[in-house]
Amino acid sequence: xxxxxxxxxxxxxxxxxxxxxxxxxxxxxxxxxxxxxxxxxxxxxxxxxxxxxxxxxxxxxxxxxxxxxxxxxxxxxxxxxxxxxxxxxxxxxxxxxxxxxxxxxxxxxxxxxxxxxxxxxxxxxxxxxxxxxxxxxxxxxxxxxxxxxxxxxxxxxxxxxxxxxxxxxxxxxxxxxxxxxxxxxxxxxxxxxxxxxxxxxxxxxxxxxxxxxxxxxxxxxxxxxxxxxxxxxxxxxxxxxxxxxxxxxxxxxxxxxxxxxxxxxxxxxxxxxxxxxxxxxxxxxxxxxxxxxxxxxx
Amino acid sequence: xxxxxxxxxxxxxxxxxxxxxxxxxxxxxxxxxxxxxxxxxxxxxxxxxxxxxxxxxxxxxxxxxxxxxxxxxxxxxxxxxxxxxxxxxxxxxxxxxxxxxxxxxxxxxxxxxxxxxxxxxxxxxxxxxxxxxxxxxxxxxxxxxxxxxxxxxxxxxxxxxxxxxxxxxxxxxxxxxxxxxxxxxxxxxxxxxxxxxxxxxxxxxxxxxxxxxxxxxxxxxxxxxxxxxxxxxxxxxxxxxxxxxxxxxxxxxxxxxxxxxxxxxxxxxxxxxxxxxxxxxxxxxxxxxxxxxxxxxxxxxxxxxxxxxxxxxxxxxxxxxxxxxxxxxxxxxxxxxxxxxxxxxxxxxxxxxxxxxxxxxxxxxxxxxxxxxxxxxxxxxxxxxxxxxxxxxx
Numbered sequence: 001x002x003x004x005x006x007x008x009x010x011x012x013x014x015x016x017x018x019x020x021x022x023x024x025x026x027x028x029x030x031x032x033x034x035x036x037x038x039x040x041x042x043x044x045x046x047x048x049x050x051x052x053x054x055x056x057x058x059x060x061x062x063x064x065x066x067x068x069x070x071x072x073x074x075x076x077x078x079x080x081x082x083x084x085x086x087x088x089x090x091x092x093x094x095x096x097x098x099x100x101x102x103x104x105x106x107x108x109x110x111x112x113x114x115x116x117x118x119x120x121x122x123x124x125x126x127x128x129x130x131x132x133x134x135x136x137x138x139x140x141x142x143x144x145x146x147x148x149x150x151x152x153x154x155x156x157x158x159x160x161x162x163x164x165x166x167x168x169x170x171x172x173x174x175x176x177x178x179x180x181x182x183x184x185x186x187x188x189x190x191x192x193x194x195x196x197x198x199x200x201x202x203x204x205x206x207x208x209x210x211x212x213x214x215x216x217x218x219x220x221x222x223x224x225x226x227x228x229x230x231x232x233x234x235x236x237x238x239x240x241x242x243x244x245x246x247x248x249x250x251x252x253x254x255x256x257x258x259x260x261x262x263x264x265x266x267x268x269x270x271x272x273x274x275x276x277x278x279x280x281x282x283x284x285x286x287x288x289x290x291x292x293x294x295x296x297x298x
Numbered sequence: 299x300x301x302x303x304x305x306x307x308x309x310x311x312x313x314x315x316x317x318x319x320x321x322x323x324x325x326x327x328x329x330x331x332x333x334x335x336x337x338x339x340x341x342x343x344x345x346x347x348x349x350x351x352x353x354x355x356x357x358x359x360x361x362x363x364x365x366x367x368x369x370x371x372x373x374x375x376x377x378x379x380x381x382x383x384x385x386x387x388x389x390x391x392x393x394x395x396x397x398x399x400x401x402x403x404x405x406x407x408x409x410x411x412x413x414x415x416x417x418x419x420x421x422x423x424x425x426x427x428x429x430x431x432x433x434x435x436x437x438x439x440x441x442x443x444x445x446x447x448x449x450x451x452x453x454x455x456x457x458x459x460x461x462x463x464x465x466x467x468x469x470x471x472x473x474x475x476x477x478x479x480x481x482x483x484x485x486x487x488x489x490x491x492x493x494x495x496x497x498x499x500x501x502x503x504x505x506x507x508x509x510x511x512x513x514x515x516x517x518x519x520x521x522x523x524x525x526x527x528x529x530x531x532x533x534x535x536x537x538x539x540x541x542x543x544x545x546x547x548x549x550x551x552x553x554x555x556x557x558x559x560x561x562x563x564x565x566x567x568x569x570x571x572x573x574x575x576x577x578x579x580x581x582x583x584x585x586x587x588x589x590x591x592x593x594x595x596x597x598x599x600x601x602x603x604x605x606x607x608x609x610x611x612x613x614x615x616x617x618x619x620x621x622x623x624x625x626x627x628x629x630x631x632x633x634x635x636x637x638x639x640x641x642x643x644x645x646x647x648x649x650x651x652x653x654x655x656x657x658x659x660x661x662x663x664x665x666x667x668x669x670x671x672x673x674x675x676x677x678x679x680x681x682x683x684x685x686x687x688x689x690x691x692x
Contacts, residue, residue: 117349
């Protein structure tokens with residue numbers, strides 16, 4: 001019983017850390033331009049496919065493919081922002097939101113056209129990385145090397161992000177812009193550039209999540225971004241949308257919550273439970289667990 | 299001003315009504331002529347060509363086209379050419395219902411073959427039955443399908459025959475008594491088959507040590523597999539489809555269970571099973587009514603011709619699609635009519651039809667009895683014959 005508890009905990013953290021990577025993109029973009037970027041789930045899907053193509057068609061090493069997918073989606077995120085959101089920046093928030101949903105539908109249908117509706121398999125882990133092995137940490141408590149890799153990679157990316165936001169000039173400019181868009185612009189910050197950086201970083205993290213999910217679950221599909229995107233969005237709201245540590249915590253909490261639902265035999269309700277958590281959090285603490293007071297932005 | 303507006307709306311509405319009525323009348327007349335002229339007997343193909351169950355749909359269609367070609371080369375049915383009308387519902391129930399409406403109202407088909415899945419068949423059969431058009435599903439194996447009405451038939455090895463035969467074999471012959479049962483809860487076929495498996499496991503003295511549920515479309519099975527691992531079963535019985543089956547086995551190997559295999563229904567019958575599962579599905583067992591690896595006198599010729607035409611081995615769905623068209627054609631010849639209201643009775647009386655997917659007899663309730671059951675096992679990334687079990691007619 002206890003060993004199964006630990007195994008499910010590790011399953012939950014591995015799943016949750018991929019949610020967290022994607023949730024960061026939602027939260028960062030929202031923090032700066034108050035837009036829920038619904039195309040973000042599709043960027044995650046694109047990252048997974050780009051990684052797959054780099055490995056299977058161009059035969060590059062998985063680490064190169066991982067970085068390649070991040071770079072590709074970084075550019076893709078910036079282009080999407082320039083085409084679909086920038087022209088609408090001064091219109092109502094609803095207009096940008098609808099534009100985001102449009103981009104999301106477009107990308108998922110494009111992927112359907114290119115890759116077909118059948119799920120595509122990632123190459124076996126032992127061919128691209130290492131043979132998957134279970135380790136016993138203590139009596140019956142097992143974890144696989146693949147799970148450790150997923151969790152460690154996500155953790156490293158999040159630490160780098162945290163350092164970047166806290167300690168670099170661009171990071172400081174980002175935080176300033178998210179606090180007050182107009183004042184930041186008056187202080188000489190090139191706001192357009194900061195927005196591009198935000199999309200670039202958020203999208204590359206989603207791509208990293210995509211490749212990790214591809215390796216971990218072994219399968220990618222054109223519509224994989226929709227549900228995972230919604231879950232990551234839930235994670236971002238759970239942690240407090242706009243808050244970076246909140247997104248990390250929210251993702252992992254959601255992953256663990258979902259996995260314990262499966263562990264106690266409620267697997268048919270795992271999605272319901274994930275979104276149920278969201279509703280409860282919104283009722284009890286609308287700003288999310290790490291969210292600050294809602295500030296009226298004028 | 300207001301009055302003017304109302305009048306305008308009324309006139310506009312009337313105009314639209316006239317146009318609609320006019321068009322409706324015209325098109326009805328036109329299609330009436332077509333049927334009367336009767337240059338072809340139309341059979342609709344209802345299936346999925348690009349969605350989750352595309353590999354069933356595509357293969358059924360290949361078999362149907364081949365049957366129609368052969369019938370036409372031999373002079374057609376009742377002196378008319380057989381034409382297969384195809385559509386793709388992408389495994390979407392609403393789309394499938396639209397397609398069946400179109401088959402009946404626009405194409406005026408004599409019969410519909412499909413869908414290969416139980417879920418879509420159950421969603422669409424009430425439409426065909428209500429319109430008095432024969433719908434023959436070449437593949438749906440779950441419960442409560444032919445009960446929908448007198449125009450609904452199916453030709454496939456039933457789960458209620460194949461499921462118990464398979465459980466009997468793994469429990470009594472292989473000695474796998476501790477079973478982990480997995481059901482895909484948003485899949486009608488899987489839910490129905492799990493019930494059959496469960497009864498058969500208990501009847502044969504097996505024990506279900508853990509029951510898990512998944513959903514079609516899931517990709518993360520780590521939680522369910524961890525639960526299964528904790529109970530240490532002898533075998534994993536999964537009643538769902540090949541996509542989830544392959545992924546579940548991949549997760550099973552990842553979590554360190556190296557020897558256990560999956561046993562399932564003919565929902566696992568697709569190359570996608572090992573394309574996704576790879577080495578993890580080696581040794582997995584499934585049952586079906588047709589095995590290309592084991593040609594018999596009746597199937598050898600079909601397999602050879604199919605290979606020459608499509609340059610690959612036919613599978614169960616190819617064979618069932620092929621048989622479905624031939625069974626309908628035989629009934630039309632016998633009734634001397636392509637009107638579904640007439641040839642339905644002849645179809646219902648089909649007895650010992652020597653198809654390539656087995657010998658078919660329709661019972662009084664339009665359920666098929668097919669013999670034999672093939673137990674297949676994945677070896678070197680394809681199905682090979684494990685055992686051939688004859689079916690007792692009751």
